[in-house]
Amino acid sequence: MNKHWYNYGNIFKVKFRDHFCYKCGRKLTIVKHRKVVFQKSEEAKYYDFDAGGDGGIMVGPCEFIHKVFFCPKCFQNIEFITQINQEDIEIIIKKVIKYFEKRNREIIISKSYETKLSEFVENNFNLNDDVILCLHISEKNKESKTYKIPISRRKFWERPYYFDISKKKLINFIK
Numbered sequence: 001m002n003k004h005w006y007n008y009g010n011i012f013k014v015k016f017r018d019h020f021c022y023k024c025g026r027k028l029t030i031v032k033h034r035k036v037v038f039q040k041s042e043e044a045k046y047y048d049f050d051a052g053g054d055g056g057i058m059v060g061p062c063e064f065i066h067k068v069f070f071c072p073k074c075f076q077n078i079e080f081i082t083q084i085n086q087e088d089i090e091i092i093i094k095k096v097i098k099y100f101e102k103r104n105r106e107i108i109i110s111k112s113y114e115t116k117l118s119e120f121v122e123n124n125f126n127l128n129d130d131v132i133l134c135l136h137i138s139e140k141n142k143e144s145k146t147y148k149i150p151i152s153r154r155k156f157w158e159r160p161y162y163f164d165i166s167k168k169k170l171i172n173f174i175k
């Protein structure tokens with residue numbers, strides 16, 4: 001069978017950070033994820049069938065292999081992009097709190113998730129198309145407000161989920 005290796009995610013951040021499951025906090029390991037995709041299948045459009053073969057056209061199904069995190073407690077694979085994004089969210093929250101601290105504003109940011117119908121979801125859920133990240137911002141003598149980021153999905157391979165967050169946008173929202 002055809003085989004195709006690929007990398008997906010920021011390899012630098014994968015290598016130089018310690019990673020703890022964004023759901024349960026357990027230290028993550030790295031495993032190989034293998035998936036056979038048939039060219040005529042519905043999902044084939046997300047995979048790159050041009051990459052394989054000996055310079056020719058790839059014929060038949062292909063096994064796509066890439067590395068992912070694995071949580072021994074949740075017993076689940078987590079895409080690099082999804083996990084790193086969750087870590088980045090925490091880092092950005094801390095940076096934004098610091099940013100306002102320096103400007104003598106004491107801000108508290110807490111995180112939760114809800115569905116598109118505004119139903120609250122528990123922390124230990126599987127990401128899906130219906131999730132919105134909510135950052136609740138509170139500050140003394142000010143009305144609290146919520147910054148909402150709907151979930152996004154990458155367009156290729158396993159199409160990992162992530163939230164499009166930036167420090168700048170969050171700061172501007174709070175200002």
Ligand SMILES: [Zn+2]
Pocket residue numbers: 021022023024025026071072073074075
């Ligand atoms: Zn876990």
